[in-house]
Amino acid sequence: MSHSTAEPPQRDLHALISEHSGGEGPLLPMLHAIQAAYGHIPQEAIPLIADALNLTKAEVHGVVTFYHDFRETPAGRHVIKLCRAEACQSVGGAALADRVLGKLGLDWGGTTANGAVTVEAVYCLGLCACGPAAMVDGKVVGRVDDTRMAKILTEAGA
Known part of the structure:
Protein backbone atom coordinates (compact mmCIF):
# COMPACT_ATOMS: atom_id res chain seq x y z
CA MET A 1 0.00 0.00 0.00
CA TYR A 67 -2.84 3.20 19.94
CA HIS A 68 -0.28 1.23 17.93
CA ASP A 69 -2.42 1.23 14.79
CA PHE A 70 -2.09 5.00 14.30
CA ARG A 71 0.98 6.35 12.54
CA GLU A 72 2.32 9.88 12.65
CA THR A 73 4.35 9.35 9.47
CA PRO A 74 3.48 7.38 6.34
CA ALA A 75 4.30 3.66 6.38
CA GLY A 76 6.51 1.98 3.84
CA ARG A 77 5.06 0.43 0.70
CA HIS A 78 4.94 -2.88 2.60
CA VAL A 79 4.11 -3.35 6.28
CA ILE A 80 5.49 -6.37 8.13
CA LYS A 81 4.02 -6.99 11.58
CA LEU A 82 5.91 -9.43 13.76
CA CYS A 83 4.11 -11.19 16.60
CA ARG A 84 5.45 -10.30 20.05
CA ALA A 85 3.10 -12.52 22.08
CA GLU A 86 4.43 -15.21 24.41
CA ALA A 87 3.60 -18.22 22.21
CA CYS A 88 5.59 -16.82 19.29
CA GLN A 89 8.41 -15.64 21.55
CA SER A 90 8.73 -19.14 23.00
CA VAL A 91 9.46 -20.59 19.55
CA GLY A 92 12.03 -18.01 18.49
CA GLY A 93 9.91 -14.99 17.58
CA ALA A 94 11.82 -12.54 19.76
CA ALA A 95 15.18 -13.59 18.34
CA LEU A 96 13.79 -13.48 14.80
CA ALA A 97 12.46 -9.96 15.40
CA ASP A 98 15.83 -8.83 16.78
CA ARG A 99 17.59 -10.21 13.69
CA VAL A 100 15.11 -8.53 11.30
CA LEU A 101 15.34 -5.15 13.03
CA GLY A 102 19.14 -5.45 13.21
CA LYS A 103 19.45 -6.42 9.54
CA LEU A 104 17.28 -3.50 8.46
CA GLY A 105 18.78 -1.08 11.00
CA LEU A 106 15.34 -0.20 12.36
CA ASP A 107 13.51 0.17 15.63
CA TRP A 108 9.89 -0.96 15.98
CA GLY A 109 7.69 1.16 13.74
CA GLY A 110 10.64 2.19 11.60
CA THR A 111 10.73 2.31 7.81
CA THR A 112 13.67 1.40 5.60
CA ALA A 113 15.50 4.33 4.02
CA ASN A 114 14.17 3.36 0.58
CA GLY A 115 10.58 3.53 1.87
CA ALA A 116 9.94 -0.12 1.01
CA VAL A 117 9.24 -1.70 4.41
CA THR A 118 7.87 -0.69 7.79
CA VAL A 119 8.29 -3.19 10.65
CA GLU A 120 5.73 -3.11 13.43
CA ALA A 121 5.02 -5.14 16.54
CA VAL A 122 1.69 -6.91 16.93
CA TYR A 123 0.50 -8.79 19.98
CA CYS A 124 -1.05 -12.02 18.68
CA LEU A 125 -2.17 -12.92 15.21
CA GLY A 126 -4.04 -16.05 16.31
CA LEU A 127 -1.47 -18.46 14.91
CA CYS A 128 -0.12 -19.51 18.28
CA ALA A 129 0.41 -23.12 17.21
CA CYS A 130 2.28 -22.01 14.07
CA GLY A 131 4.70 -19.46 15.48
CA PRO A 132 6.64 -17.40 14.96
CA ALA A 133 3.90 -15.56 13.08
CA ALA A 134 3.96 -12.43 10.97
CA MET A 135 1.54 -10.37 8.93
CA VAL A 136 2.78 -9.10 5.59
CA ASP A 137 0.58 -6.46 3.97
CA GLY A 138 -2.43 -7.87 5.78
CA LYS A 139 -1.70 -11.53 5.00
CA VAL A 140 -0.90 -13.77 7.99
CA VAL A 141 2.14 -16.05 7.67
CA GLY A 142 3.04 -18.82 10.12
CA ARG A 143 6.25 -20.67 10.97
CA VAL A 144 8.43 -17.77 9.91
CA ASP A 145 12.10 -18.66 10.12
CA ASP A 146 15.18 -16.81 8.85
CA THR A 147 14.85 -18.28 5.34
CA ARG A 148 11.18 -17.40 5.01
CA MET A 149 11.78 -13.90 6.42
CA ALA A 150 14.69 -13.32 4.03
CA LYS A 151 12.35 -14.19 1.13
CA ILE A 152 9.65 -11.85 2.48
CA LEU A 153 12.14 -8.99 2.86
CA THR A 154 13.60 -9.56 -0.61
CA GLU A 155 10.17 -9.62 -2.24
CA ALA A 156 9.23 -6.43 -0.37
CA GLY A 157 12.37 -4.69 -1.60
CA ALA A 158 14.01 -4.18 1.80
Whole structure:
Protein backbone atom coordinates (compact mmCIF):
# COMPACT_ATOMS: atom_id res chain seq x y z
CA MET A 1 0.00 0.00 0.00
CA SER A 2 1.59 3.25 -1.10
CA HIS A 3 0.70 6.68 0.23
CA SER A 4 1.67 10.14 -0.89
CA THR A 5 4.06 11.95 1.42
CA ALA A 6 2.49 15.33 0.60
CA GLU A 7 0.37 16.87 3.33
CA PRO A 8 -3.35 16.60 2.59
CA PRO A 9 -5.26 19.77 1.76
CA GLN A 10 -6.99 21.41 4.75
CA ARG A 11 -10.44 21.07 3.21
CA ASP A 12 -10.11 17.27 3.00
CA LEU A 13 -9.20 17.09 6.69
CA HIS A 14 -12.06 19.42 7.57
CA ALA A 15 -14.47 17.20 5.60
CA LEU A 16 -13.32 14.02 7.35
CA ILE A 17 -13.45 15.67 10.74
CA SER A 18 -16.92 17.13 10.27
CA GLU A 19 -18.21 13.84 8.83
CA HIS A 20 -17.33 12.04 12.08
CA SER A 21 -17.80 14.76 14.70
CA GLY A 22 -21.54 14.19 15.23
CA GLY A 23 -21.44 10.61 16.53
CA GLU A 24 -20.85 9.26 20.00
CA GLY A 25 -17.18 8.94 20.87
CA PRO A 26 -16.08 10.46 17.57
CA LEU A 27 -12.32 10.67 18.15
CA LEU A 28 -11.32 7.11 17.25
CA PRO A 29 -13.58 6.84 14.17
CA MET A 30 -12.26 10.23 13.07
CA LEU A 31 -8.63 9.13 13.47
CA HIS A 32 -9.29 5.86 11.63
CA ALA A 33 -10.91 7.75 8.74
CA ILE A 34 -8.01 10.17 8.47
CA GLN A 35 -5.45 7.38 8.56
CA ALA A 36 -7.41 5.37 5.97
CA ALA A 37 -7.40 8.40 3.69
CA TYR A 38 -3.76 9.44 4.14
CA GLY A 39 -1.91 6.43 5.53
CA HIS A 40 -1.04 8.33 8.71
CA ILE A 41 -2.29 11.10 10.99
CA PRO A 42 -0.76 14.32 9.65
CA GLN A 43 0.48 16.78 12.26
CA GLU A 44 -1.80 19.46 10.87
CA ALA A 45 -4.83 17.29 11.71
CA ILE A 46 -4.17 17.38 15.47
CA PRO A 47 -5.25 21.01 16.12
CA LEU A 48 -8.20 20.68 13.74
CA ILE A 49 -9.46 17.60 15.59
CA ALA A 50 -8.84 19.25 18.97
CA ASP A 51 -10.86 22.30 17.95
CA ALA A 52 -13.72 20.24 16.52
CA LEU A 53 -14.03 18.06 19.65
CA ASN A 54 -13.18 20.70 22.27
CA LEU A 55 -10.08 18.77 23.33
CA THR A 56 -6.52 19.90 23.85
CA LYS A 57 -3.91 19.13 21.21
CA ALA A 58 -2.11 17.11 23.90
CA GLU A 59 -5.19 14.93 24.46
CA VAL A 60 -5.53 14.17 20.75
CA HIS A 61 -1.79 13.51 20.39
CA GLY A 62 -1.96 11.22 23.43
CA VAL A 63 -4.62 9.08 21.78
CA VAL A 64 -2.68 8.94 18.49
CA THR A 65 0.48 7.79 20.24
CA PHE A 66 -1.29 5.40 22.64
CA TYR A 67 -2.84 3.20 19.94
CA HIS A 68 -0.28 1.23 17.93
CA ASP A 69 -2.42 1.23 14.79
CA PHE A 70 -2.09 5.00 14.30
CA ARG A 71 0.98 6.35 12.54
CA GLU A 72 2.32 9.88 12.65
CA THR A 73 4.35 9.35 9.47
CA PRO A 74 3.48 7.38 6.34
CA ALA A 75 4.30 3.66 6.38
CA GLY A 76 6.51 1.98 3.84
CA ARG A 77 5.06 0.43 0.70
CA HIS A 78 4.94 -2.88 2.60
CA VAL A 79 4.11 -3.35 6.28
CA ILE A 80 5.49 -6.37 8.13
CA LYS A 81 4.02 -6.99 11.58
CA LEU A 82 5.91 -9.43 13.76
CA CYS A 83 4.11 -11.19 16.60
CA ARG A 84 5.45 -10.30 20.05
CA ALA A 85 3.10 -12.52 22.08
CA GLU A 86 4.43 -15.21 24.41
CA ALA A 87 3.60 -18.22 22.21
CA CYS A 88 5.59 -16.82 19.29
CA GLN A 89 8.41 -15.64 21.55
CA SER A 90 8.73 -19.14 23.00
CA VAL A 91 9.46 -20.59 19.55
CA GLY A 92 12.03 -18.01 18.49
CA GLY A 93 9.91 -14.99 17.58
CA ALA A 94 11.82 -12.54 19.76
CA ALA A 95 15.18 -13.59 18.34
CA LEU A 96 13.79 -13.48 14.80
CA ALA A 97 12.46 -9.96 15.40
CA ASP A 98 15.83 -8.83 16.78
CA ARG A 99 17.59 -10.21 13.69
CA VAL A 100 15.11 -8.53 11.30
CA LEU A 101 15.34 -5.15 13.03
CA GLY A 102 19.14 -5.45 13.21
CA LYS A 103 19.45 -6.42 9.54
CA LEU A 104 17.28 -3.50 8.46
CA GLY A 105 18.78 -1.08 11.00
CA LEU A 106 15.34 -0.20 12.36
CA ASP A 107 13.51 0.17 15.63
CA TRP A 108 9.89 -0.96 15.98
CA GLY A 109 7.69 1.16 13.74
CA GLY A 110 10.64 2.19 11.60
CA THR A 111 10.73 2.31 7.81
CA THR A 112 13.67 1.40 5.60
CA ALA A 113 15.50 4.33 4.02
CA ASN A 114 14.17 3.36 0.58
CA GLY A 115 10.58 3.53 1.87
CA ALA A 116 9.94 -0.12 1.01
CA VAL A 117 9.24 -1.70 4.41
CA THR A 118 7.87 -0.69 7.79
CA VAL A 119 8.29 -3.19 10.65
CA GLU A 120 5.73 -3.11 13.43
CA ALA A 121 5.02 -5.14 16.54
CA VAL A 122 1.69 -6.91 16.93
CA TYR A 123 0.50 -8.79 19.98
CA CYS A 124 -1.05 -12.02 18.68
CA LEU A 125 -2.17 -12.92 15.21
CA GLY A 126 -4.04 -16.05 16.31
CA LEU A 127 -1.47 -18.46 14.91
CA CYS A 128 -0.12 -19.51 18.28
CA ALA A 129 0.41 -23.12 17.21
CA CYS A 130 2.28 -22.01 14.07
CA GLY A 131 4.70 -19.46 15.48
CA PRO A 132 6.64 -17.40 14.96
CA ALA A 133 3.90 -15.56 13.08
CA ALA A 134 3.96 -12.43 10.97
CA MET A 135 1.54 -10.37 8.93
CA VAL A 136 2.78 -9.10 5.59
CA ASP A 137 0.58 -6.46 3.97
CA GLY A 138 -2.43 -7.87 5.78
CA LYS A 139 -1.70 -11.53 5.00
CA VAL A 140 -0.90 -13.77 7.99
CA VAL A 141 2.14 -16.05 7.67
CA GLY A 142 3.04 -18.82 10.12
CA ARG A 143 6.25 -20.67 10.97
CA VAL A 144 8.43 -17.77 9.91
CA ASP A 145 12.10 -18.66 10.12
CA ASP A 146 15.18 -16.81 8.85
CA THR A 147 14.85 -18.28 5.34
CA ARG A 148 11.18 -17.40 5.01
CA MET A 149 11.78 -13.90 6.42
CA ALA A 150 14.69 -13.32 4.03
CA LYS A 151 12.35 -14.19 1.13
CA ILE A 152 9.65 -11.85 2.48
CA LEU A 153 12.14 -8.99 2.86
CA THR A 154 13.60 -9.56 -0.61
CA GLU A 155 10.17 -9.62 -2.24
CA ALA A 156 9.23 -6.43 -0.37
CA GLY A 157 12.37 -4.69 -1.60
CA ALA A 158 14.01 -4.18 1.80
